[in-house]
Structure formats: C-alpha cells, structure tokens
Amino acid sequence: MTERRPLIIRLAAPRGFCAGVDRAIQIVEEALQKWGAPVYVRHEIVHNAHVVSRLEAMGAVFVDELDECPEDRPVIFSAHGVPKSVPAEAKSRNMIFVDATCPLVSKVHVEAERHDREGREIILIGHAGHPEVIGTMGQLPPGRIHLIETVEDAEAFQPKDPANVAFVTQTTLSVDDTADIVATLQRRFPGISTPHKEDICYATTNRQEAVKVIGEGTGLVLVIGAESSSNSKRLVEVALRAGADRAELVASADDIDWDWFEGVTLLGLTAGASAPEDLVQDVIAACRARFDVSVQKIETARETVTFKLPRVLTA
Incomplete structure (x- = not known):
C-alpha cells in the first residue's frame, strides 16, 4: 500500500x-x-x-x-x-x-424606511437580483431606492440633492469591497447618512476574517456553499485576496476535483453561512481517505448570537 x-x-x-x-x-x-x-x-x-x-x-x-x-x-x-x-x-x-x-436584514429595512420618512435619497449597496436586495428595495415604492453595485456606480450616481443622501447595504457583501464603495460615496457626498451600526452582518464579517487567516500561504481553500449564496462566493474572493494559490466553491465533497490537490500540503476549509456542518465533516472524511490528514482549528472569533422565534410559533 x-x-x-x-x-x-x-x-x-x-x-x-x-x-x-x-x-x-x-x-x-x-x-x-x-x-x-x-x-x-x-x-x-x-x-x-x-x-x-x-x-x-x-x-x-x-x-x-x-x-x-x-x-x-x-x-x-x-x-x-x-x-x-x-x-x-x-x-x-x-x-x-x-x-x-x-433580524439583521429587517434592521436594514427599518433604516431604509427611516431615511425615506426623513426625506433622504437612499442608496442600497448590493447585488442586483439577489433576494435580499429585491426584498429591501421592495420596502418602499419603486424609484425610492437606488442600487449601487460597484465603485464605478458610486462615481456615476447623481442624486437630486447631494446634501441629502443616505446609504444602506446588503448584509452578505465583501467587507473590503464595500469599504471602497462607501469611501467613494463619502468623498463625493461628505454629509451622507451612514448606518448607525454596520449593515454587513457579524457572521459575514467573522467568516471573512477567519478566511483571511486560513487563506494566507495556503495552496488551496475550499469554501462549502451554494452557487446562489452571496456570502459563500465572497469567501472565495477573500481567500484569493488573502494569498491562497487557489480557492474553489463546492456544494459538497462530491464536487471536489482532486486534481486541485496536486502539490498542495496546506488546505484551508470553511463553509458559508447557510452550509450545514455535516458537509464540512464529509469533506474532511474525503480528505482523510486520500491523505494523511492533520486538522488545525483556526478560531478568530466566538459567536454567541441567537435570535428568538416569531411569537406565532411559540404562543
């Protein structure tokens, strides 16, 4: 053998x-x-x-x-x-x-409605067609919220009153990419109203921070998540930016191309916010079947957040 x-x-x-x-x-x-x-x-x-x-x-x-x-x-x-x-x-x-x-998406909805009540023109930083973006834009009548996806969009945006603008963001964006768009908006509109608290959710931020650590110097990073998952796709981008030679989004262990592992001695592994833990364990088991595996857990934050269920279910 x-x-x-x-x-x-x-x-x-x-x-x-x-x-x-x-x-x-x-x-x-x-x-x-x-x-x-x-x-x-x-x-x-x-x-x-x-x-x-x-x-x-x-x-x-x-x-x-x-x-x-x-x-x-x-x-x-x-x-x-x-x-x-x-x-x-x-x-x-x-x-x-x-x-x-x-509840963190609902918070963005509430912010958008508040800005609208106070007469501000609202910018939503997000990805066109994503269900969260459709939901947020649908909190107000058509035309009240302007979608901006890139720094170029932020440069081109022409509000009716540059002194009366606000922005909110999709919760699952890349923290770094969004920072560039926000910086552009703040340069162009110094008085722009910003979220009271960061709109990008704690979980998205935490997962991206962890990937920055595991991605550095890694031959390959695998992100377990769906092609339709915004936060999972962002993790692939963050891994590459952090210095991984290669990063791939896989739905499960069945989607792994083992040729990716040629020459790889250090693998980074994570999962998007909607991927169950058993899929992570399946990938580790598939690696153990082929390699002499040792696992290093890299913990960059501890999450203790929980949200209550709606009253209609608990009454």
Missing part, C-alpha cells in the same frame, strides 16, 4: 450556519410540528440545496411566488426578506404566514 502524503487542513472558525439561518430553519421545523405537513415556503428558506432537501423530506413545499400557495396552509417567507407587497397579499388572502427574515 502506498504511503499517503501529509495534508494539513486549516479549519476556519467561525464557519457555517449563522444565527439568522439557524432561526429560519428552526421556523420551518417548528411550523411543520405546529401545523403538520405541508407547510409552504416562498423561495429557498436559505441558499443551500442540502438544507432545502431535508426540509422537503419533512413536508415543506418550496415555491417561487405566493400565488402557488393554497390559502388553507401556512406559508413562510425566506431569511432573505420579502418586498412589502408579499405579506400584504398574504393578509388580503387571510393566510397564516410566518416571516423568517433575518
């Missing part, structure tokens, strides 16, 4: 589920317990096919729009948040609905 070559895995902590994702999944599980199957969920509850499949097996039915839901069954809105028109429609149809929007 050939001797297996050594591989050191730098395992990022924190990684994987954040408090908002944990809460959203719990909401679906509790709703199934309270009302029985089926329970309908508008959009993927979180961006992870493994999570969605497990909940489907329990009796959750995932749909794109509310008109696909029968009126006599409960419906849950995903963690990314929804435009105001969605709960309004559910109310008009007398549906039971549970909003699983992450």
Whole structure:
C-alpha cells in the first residue's frame, strides 16, 4: 500500500450556519410540528440545496411566488426578506404566514424606511437580483431606492440633492469591497447618512476574517456553499485576496476535483453561512481517505448570537 502524503487542513472558525439561518430553519421545523405537513415556503428558506432537501423530506413545499400557495396552509417567507407587497397579499388572502427574515436584514429595512420618512435619497449597496436586495428595495415604492453595485456606480450616481443622501447595504457583501464603495460615496457626498451600526452582518464579517487567516500561504481553500449564496462566493474572493494559490466553491465533497490537490500540503476549509456542518465533516472524511490528514482549528472569533422565534410559533 502506498504511503499517503501529509495534508494539513486549516479549519476556519467561525464557519457555517449563522444565527439568522439557524432561526429560519428552526421556523420551518417548528411550523411543520405546529401545523403538520405541508407547510409552504416562498423561495429557498436559505441558499443551500442540502438544507432545502431535508426540509422537503419533512413536508415543506418550496415555491417561487405566493400565488402557488393554497390559502388553507401556512406559508413562510425566506431569511432573505420579502418586498412589502408579499405579506400584504398574504393578509388580503387571510393566510397564516410566518416571516423568517433575518433580524439583521429587517434592521436594514427599518433604516431604509427611516431615511425615506426623513426625506433622504437612499442608496442600497448590493447585488442586483439577489433576494435580499429585491426584498429591501421592495420596502418602499419603486424609484425610492437606488442600487449601487460597484465603485464605478458610486462615481456615476447623481442624486437630486447631494446634501441629502443616505446609504444602506446588503448584509452578505465583501467587507473590503464595500469599504471602497462607501469611501467613494463619502468623498463625493461628505454629509451622507451612514448606518448607525454596520449593515454587513457579524457572521459575514467573522467568516471573512477567519478566511483571511486560513487563506494566507495556503495552496488551496475550499469554501462549502451554494452557487446562489452571496456570502459563500465572497469567501472565495477573500481567500484569493488573502494569498491562497487557489480557492474553489463546492456544494459538497462530491464536487471536489482532486486534481486541485496536486502539490498542495496546506488546505484551508470553511463553509458559508447557510452550509450545514455535516458537509464540512464529509469533506474532511474525503480528505482523510486520500491523505494523511492533520486538522488545525483556526478560531478568530466566538459567536454567541441567537435570535428568538416569531411569537406565532411559540404562543
């Protein structure tokens, strides 16, 4: 038997589920317990096919729009948040609905509404088409929120009144990229209103900080997460910027191309905020089957945040 070559895995902590994702999944599980199957969920509850499949097996039915839901069954809105028109429609149809929007996304919604009430022109820094961005822009009438995706967009933006502008951000962005956009906006509009507290959520920031540490000098970084997951894609970018020779987004161990490991003695491993821990352990097991693995846990922060479930589930 050939001797297996050594591989050191730098395992990022924190990684994987954040408090908002944990809460959203719990909401679906509790709703199934309270009302029985089926329970309908508008959009993927979180961006992870493994999570969605497990909940489907329990009796959750995932749909794109509310008109696909029968009126006599409960419906849950995903963690990314929804435009105001969605709960309004559910109310008009007398549906039971549970909003699983992450409280940190709801905070951005509240900020945008406050700026609008106070007469400011609002900029949202985010990615077009992302469910969270659609939800945030849908808190106000069309045209009230302007989406900016890049530094170039920030340079080109022309407000009606440059002295009366505010910005909010999507919660799952790259901290470094967003800082460049914010710096551009603050240079152009010195009086711009900023969030009271950083909009990019603690979990996104913490996972990016951990990846900066595990990425430095690493031959390969694997990020476990879905192609549709904004925070997971940002981790790949952060790993490369931190000095990893290569970084790849994989949905699970099945997606690994083992040719990537040629010449690699140091592997960085992390997971996006909607990826379950068993997928991380599967990757470690797949590596152990091929290499002489030693695991180094790199902890850069400790997370103790939890969010309460909606009252409708606990009453």
